[in-house]
Amino acid sequence: MSQGFLSSYAPILLHLVLAAALAAGLILVSWLVGERKANPSKHTPYECGMPPVGDAREPFAVKFYLVAMLFILFDVEAIFFIPWAVIYRDLKMAGFLEMFLYIVILLAGYVYLWKKGALDWSP
Amino acid sequence: MTLLLETLKPYLLPLIRVLVVFLGISLIVAYLVYAERKILAHLQVRLGPMRVGPHGLLQPIADGLKLLLKEDIMPAGADKGVFLLAPVISVIAAFTAFSLIPFAPNFYITDVNVGLLFLIGISSLGILGIILGGWASNSHYPLLGALRSTAQLVSYEVALGFALVSALLLAGTLSMVAIVEAQQRQGVWFVFLQPVAFFILFVAAIAETNRNPFDLPEAESELVAGFHTEYSGFRFSLYFLAEYAAMILVSSIAVTLFLGGWLRPFARVRALDFLDFTPVAVLVLAAAWCFRECFRYPATREWRWQRLLLLGLGVGALGISAGLLLPARFLPGGGEGLPAFPALTAIQGVFWFMSKVFLFLFGFIWFRGTFPRYRFDQLMSLGWHFMIPVAIANVIFCSLAIVLSRQMGWGLPATLWLGTAATLLVAALLRREKA
Numbered sequence: 001m002s003q004g005f006l007s008s009y010a011p012i013l014l015h016l017v018l019a020a021a022l023a024a025g026l027i028l029v030s031w032l033v034g035e036r037k038a039n040p041s042k043h044t045p046y047e048c049g050m051p052p053v054g055d056a057r058e059p060f061a062v063k064f065y066l067v068a069m070l071f072i073l074f075d076v077e078a079i080f081f082i083p084w085a086v087i088y089r090d091l092k093m094a095g096f097l098e099m100f101l102y103i104v105i106l107l108a109g110y111v112y113l114w115k116k117g118a119l120d121w122s123p
Numbered sequence: 124m125t126l127l128l129e130t131l132k133p134y135l136l137p138l139i140r141v142l143v144v145f146l147g148i149s150l151i152v153a154y155l156v157y158a159e160r161k162i163l164a165h166l167q168v169r170l171g172p173m174r175v176g177p178h179g180l181l182q183p184i185a186d187g188l189k190l191l192l193k194e195d196i197m198p199a200g201a202d203k204g205v206f207l208l209a210p211v212i213s214v215i216a217a218f219t220a221f222s223l224i225p226f227a228p229n230f231y232i233t234d235v236n237v238g239l240l241f242l243i244g245i246s247s248l249g250i251l252g253i254i255l256g257g258w259a260s261n262s263h264y265p266l267l268g269a270l271r272s273t274a275q276l277v278s279y280e281v282a283l284g285f286a287l288v289s290a291l292l293l294a295g296t297l298s299m300v301a302i303v304e305a306q307q308r309q310g311v312w313f314v315f316l317q318p319v320a321f322f323i324l325f326v327a328a329i330a331e332t333n334r335n336p337f338d339l340p341e342a343e344s345e346l347v348a349g350f351h352t353e354y355s356g357f358r359f360s361l362y363f364l365a366e367y368a369a370m371i372l373v374s375s376i377a378v379t380l381f382l383g384g385w386l387r388p389f390a391r392v393r394a395l396d397f398l399d400f401t402p403v404a405v406l407v408l409a410a411a412w413c414f415r416e417c418f419r420y421p422a423t424r425e426w427r428w429q430r431l432l433l434l435g436l437g438v439g440a441l442g443i444s445a446g447l448l449l450p451a452r453f454l455p456g457g458g459e460g461l462p463a464f465p466a467l468t469a470i471q472g473v474f475w476f477m478s479k480v481f482l483f484l485f486g487f488i489w490f491r492g493t494f495p496r497y498r499f500d501q502l503m504s505l506g507w508h509f510m511i512p513v514a515i516a517n518v519i520f521c522s523l524a525i526v527l528s529r530q531m532g533w534g535l536p537a538t539l540w541l542g543t544a545a546t547l548l549v550a551a552l553l554r555r556e557k558a
Binding site for chain 1: 134137138140141142144145149190191192193194195196197198199200207210211214215218219221222223232233234235239240241260261262263264265266267270273274277278280281284285287288289291292295296297347352353356357358360361499500503504507508511512515518519522523525526529530
């Protein structure tokens with residue numbers, strides 16, 4: 001049993017290795033046959049032809065961080081739904097009510113976020 | 124030696140399948156770029172690529188060679204290891220996921236019992252390639268592009284997840300093959316039971332692949348080329364490959380979950396069985412087009428290769444269609460126990476699956492040709508203020524509909540449509556709230 005179980009995953013690994021080999025191989029080939037002429041201004045970061053202003057390692061809008069946090073909350077929530085959905089037909093009304101309670105709690109948090117303006121991106 | 128062969132035997136068939144899928148996807152990606160250029164051109168009343176080969180048919184090969192010969196530039200301040208690795212991660216994520224797509228009942232690489240979950244996980248890894256690439260470039264435009272891209276991808280991933288849950292409620296399994304079989308058993312594609320979930324999945328799929336009208340991360344007028352501004356040569360084209368492979372992937376997921384995968388339209392209507400011959404008809408039409416174009420090209424020396432190529436393509440298409448129509452009784456042994464046209468039956472699944480995928484891809488390209496781009500705050504607002512609540516409402520109402528149809532003995536489709544109507548009501552209220 002355990003061998004059959006694992007062997008159904010083996011082709012995925014094979015595919016992964018092949019994809020990695022393709023990507024690495026293509027880069028290698030292009031490195032071998034490609035043009036190479038070093039030039040200091042060619043290696044400056046692109047800023048529409050102007051000399052680059054400062055470094056890109058600088059603070060950026062905190063909004064992005066907020067979205068990342070919200071994403072983790074909501075995506076974990078969505079993942080929790082998946083096993084529930086798979087066996088939903090056997091759960092009958094009780095399954096629906098329990099999940100409904102769960103959704104209501106989450107929606108309360110969602111409405112709070114909305115009213116607080118955490119989802120608002122307009123300047 | 125024989126022992127070695129015996130041990131390798133169980134791995135040989137999967138290996139062949141992996142290779143076929145791999146080469147097939149690479150080929151489709153290459154010609155998808157060509158198709159996109161052609162279709163966009165015709166939408167704008169241009170001709171598109173016409174020079175390399177007849178009607179530009181060899182353009183993808185020329186482009187690939189050109190990119191191979193280009194210089195691979197790395198900006199001075201870049202984080203070298205990450206810069207090198209990021210496009211590879213994108214490609215791996217996009218390509219590996221295909222090992223779980225059931226192209227046909229007789230042709231898929233593997234089928235695991237957590238298939239869909241695995242797919243979601245693996246395709247999410249593509250985000251990693253984008254954000255790492257943008258950050259490692261150490262340049263302003265790529266950094267901003269990567270940030271935007273990540274914010275957009277994660278926002279729409281939530282809506283996508285809930286749309287998938289809606290389909291799972293009907294399928295009751297995560298195995299991709301079993302999901303299609305559930306649609307076969309229930310005799311209806313899930314798109315007709317869950318139109319709202321399908322719509323959300325479709326819009327989220329466009330956003331997930333950074334396509335128009337959601338191609339903010341690569342908005343040329345604002346961010347040059349977004350996260351891959353600093354990438355050149357073949358590393359740039361790896362991102363390109365990954366993006367197009369991801370387009371095919373999301374189309375395949377949507378087709379498997381909502382459009383009946385490998386099933387023929389009206390698979391249960393015996394009167395429409397003549398539809399099984401569609402592959403032959405398509406091939407014959409393609410051959411006819413090749414022959415017509417062959418005679419339309421000037422019969423001079425400089426066009427000789429182009430005409431020969433067209434002629435070869437036409438003859439090849441005719442040959443394949445003849446092979447498809449090879450009756451079983453001409454086979455050695457009289458074709459005992461085989462269907463009347465074994466080859467035709469064998470490719471049915473793949474043909475219908477890929478036809479539906481191409482329909483999707485055409486939609487992607489069509490949208491790019493017609494829709495103006497969203498502004499970033501509009502995009503985020505659409506995702507968080509509209510798509511996610513509608514997707515959650517859809518899950519609530521459809522699960523309620525399923526349980527009600529169980530308890531009350533109502534018909535499932537009618538009850539689900541009631542649920543869909545309730546979801547649409549919520550959607551209308553949300554739109555009014557915003558206006």
